[in-house]
Amino acid sequence: NAGVTQTPKFQVLKTGQSMTLQCAQDMNHEYMSWYRQDPGMGLRLIHYSVGAGITDQGEVPNGYNVSRSTTEDFPLRLLSAAPSQTSVYFCASSYEDPGLAGAPSYNEQFFGPGTRLTVL
C-alpha cells in the first residue's frame, strides 16, 4: 500500500491564482481531512469528509473548497490564493474502529507527506 499520497510536494503561486492540491489514499478509509500547519500553531483542520459525497467545514475553511467524489480522492482547491495561505498542507485519512464492547471508538489518522505552498 502507498498509504496517503499528496501532490505536488512544493508549489509557488502568485496572489490571485487558483490551484488544486491532490490527495489520495489506498487504504479504503472512510474519513479524510485537510490540515494546514503554521509555525507555533499546530495543525488546524480546514475541511473533512466522512465518506464519498459528504464534506464539512473545519476550523479554518475560508478560501478553500473540497469535494469527495470517490473514497480514494480528496482534492483541496484554493480559489484565489492569498499570502496568508502560505503554509504546509497535510492530508490525512482515518477509520473508525468500534473497539471493545462498551469502549468508545477511536480514530488513528494517517498523514500524507505534505505540500509546502508559498503564495507571493
Add this chain to the structure above:
Amino acid sequence: GENVEQHPSTLSVQEGDSAVIKCTYSDSASNYFPWYKQELGKRPQLIIDIRSNVGEKKDQRIAVTLNKTAKHFSLHITETQPEDSAVYFCAATLSGSARQLTFGSGTQLTVLP
C-alpha cells in the same frame, strides 16, 4: 470553541533523563487522545494514544496518562535518546466525535547528548 492547550512549547533534556509534556482540553465529551511525533520536514506519525475509558497506557519508554476529571493528559518519555528530538503534538476528539481531531500547538523536544 473547543481547544487543546499544550505545554511547554520547548523542552530541553539531557540524554537519559525523562521528558513530560502536558495537555489540557475543554470538551468534556472528548474520548480519544493521540500523541503524534513530527521530525523536521516529515509528516506527523502516531506514537501512542489513549481512550477515555483508560487512565494510563505504556509502550516501552513512552507512556500517556489521562485525568478526565481535570481534563488533562500527559506524555511521558523515559530514558530519552537523541532520536527522540522532534516536535510532539497532542490531540483530542472534537465534540465527542471520533472523526475530528483538535491539535495542541506542539512541543519542540531537544535531547542533548
